[in-house]
Amino acid sequence: MSHSDKDSVRIFDTTLRDGEQSPGASMTIEEKIRIAELLEAMRVDIIEAGFAIASNGDFECVQKIAQQIKQSTVCSLARAALPDIDRAAEALKQAARPRIHTFIATSPLHMKVKLQMEPKAVIEAIHASVSHARNFVDDVEWSAEDATRTEMDFLCQAVETAIKAGATTINLPDTVGYTTPREYREMFQSVINRVPGAAKAIFSTHCHNDLGLAVANSLAGVEGGARQIECTINGIGERAGNAAMEEVVMALRTRADAMPYHTNIETTSIMKASKLVSTVTGFNVQNNKAIVGANAFAHESGIHQDGILKNAETYEIMTPESVGVTKTTLVMGKLSGRAAFADKLKDLGYELGDNAFQDCFRRFKELADRKKNIYDEDIIALVDDEVATAENRLRLVALNTHSSTDGTAVADLTMSIDGEPKKSVVYGAGPVDAVFNAVKDVMDWHPRLVIFQVHAITQGTDAQAECTVRLEEDGRTVNGQGADEDTITAAARAYIAAMNKLMIKREKRAIAATG
Known part of the structure; x- marks a missing residue:
């Protein structure tokens, strides 16, 4: 089945930037690189690696990910300030596909209270920051912070200014999780219809989950004309979090009949990504979490179990395998050798260096001596623990x-x-x-x-x-x-x-x- 470009939705993952803003979700550079490598393997279109000017650690992280990642676009956030943009550009120097993402608030409340700037000054800052970013990279994203509480006439003026200055992606975020799906869809439709040159840019959603509507709003934004969704693994992020990548991706895949759009994501890696982010951040995924929760494909009701045994489609709208949930096996044990263990690791999607493999195999044998049944999840935990402490x-x-x-x-x-x-x-x-x-x-x-x-x-x-x-x-x-x-x-x-x-x-x- 072929798809046209107009039906393609880019996935912009901001787990490493916005996701890390969850209190206590701090990650080391090495952990961020592991996540970035997995995101690239999943065919994520854009990876927001960090906020380069925020700290030396953030700069180093953006820089190292930019050096490492070759297929996905690597992005750094920057305020509408020239030093921010210079720092982002420096961090992205060695990126194969660099993007600078600059933003400024546009709602009356934010302009008055936070920025203490007049609307005219904000428009001037948009033009100056986007133009400056274009001096370094061809791919510039501009965001209207608090777009959903911005007056429509001013929002259109701001978007038009950004596009004229060279922005190739326009993000209209629901920064505080305030909007509803109908409002968000209509906002995109209005801006795209009213702004001259709107067809030159890709429009993007970025939704927070304060009212539990982040995923619904993101999908509504796509219906309104957006072709990029900004999201995070497991929906992590400040306050109530962001739109969950696994949910928007599987919603588009599962309900292609209602939403005829597609992404490039390799969905069989979704569970692996969820577990990695959960392990690194220490944020456990709730059991009833959609797609990646422990109960997402569990059936306890007798009626449900009977239906599943007859035909899985009775109570499962997607297969566990489609998101990388493995069928639990018990074939590994204390008599398993290195070759079998290496083959199992390959099946689970892991590649270890020789020293890490030997240490992990030793711990596997020790566990097998104490534990009767070895499950895939046991091996995954051993590997993740070994890699994290290598x-x-x-x-x-x-x-x-x-x-x-x-x-x-x-x-x-x-x-x-x-x-x-x-x-x-x-x-x-x-x-x-x-x-x-x-x-x-x-x-x-x-x-x-x-x-x-x-x-x-x-x-x-x-x-x-x-x-x-x-x-x-x-x-x-x-x-x-x-x-x-x-x-x-x-x-x-x-x-x-x-x-x-x-x-x-x-x-x-x-x-x-x-x-």
Whole structure:
């Protein structure tokens, strides 16, 4: 089936920029690169890598992703200020497909209260910023912040100015999640019909989920003429989040009869992307989340189960395989060799270097000795944990804990710091508390524990536990993850992973202060 360009919807993923604005969702550069590589493999059209002028870390992240990514467009956000645009251009210098995304608020409230600018000055800033960005790149996106609360006549004037200055994409965001699908569709229709030269640009949606309408509004925007959707994996983002990429993509694919548009996304990688972002950010996906939730393809009702057994289409409007949900298998076990394990990793979409593969295989065999059934999810957790800790300077070497009903516990912990073993035996209010105290004692370092979460990866009493730890120190927040059949060991791995990230942040700040 062939599609015309007018039916094609570009996917602009802003997980690494807007998604990271979720409180506590900070990611390291290495984690962002992993996500960017997966987004490119999924055939995401545009990856917004960051806000280059926001910090040296953001600049470095945009720069490294720009160097790494060759097929997807790499984008950096910039305010309508020349230094912002210069910084974005510098970060994108080595990008194969660079885009500068500049924005300014256009609603009366934002112009008066936030910008303290008159409408005429805002129009002048739009022309100056877009023109300046075009000096560096041919692909310039302009956004009207708070477009849905902007007066229509002024919005049209602003869009016309941006297009005349050279903007190739026009984004009309629902910045505060205020609009409804009908209003949003009509806004796009009005602007596209009224603005001279509108056909020269691609129009884009960017919807927040404050009223739970982000996905519905994004699809309504497409019906109104938009051909780019800005979204994030798992819908993460500030406040209530953004439109969820997996939902808009699968809605367009599943309901092509009602919405005759298509994207280039390789949908079988959706679940893998969801799990990676969840692991990196520490934000668990709710069980009843559309497309990627644990219950999205689960059926407990007897009537539903009967229907599914007769014909899956009775209660499933898409197949689990279409979004990368694997059929759980039990063929891997303690007798499985390296070749079988490597083949399983390939089936699950992983490619590891030799050292990482050997370490992961060793942990797989250790798990198989303790656990009767090895599920795909168990292997995925092992790999994600191994990849996440591959470059860690801190590692768990050995751990023994003892606890009693009187509330006291002791942890005997050995960990490696830059290859040197360190040991501590410490008491705590419970085994997890004792383990965390032991790590802090070894490091002589006491950051604040913000979040500690545990969930089972698979079913059964021998299920692997996946733990997430969030630590904070001097305004710096990091997440660490760890997986193991033993919950206490998983907690230790997560805490050490978080400490490793915090140590790196502390050292970078010290270097910056002396530099």
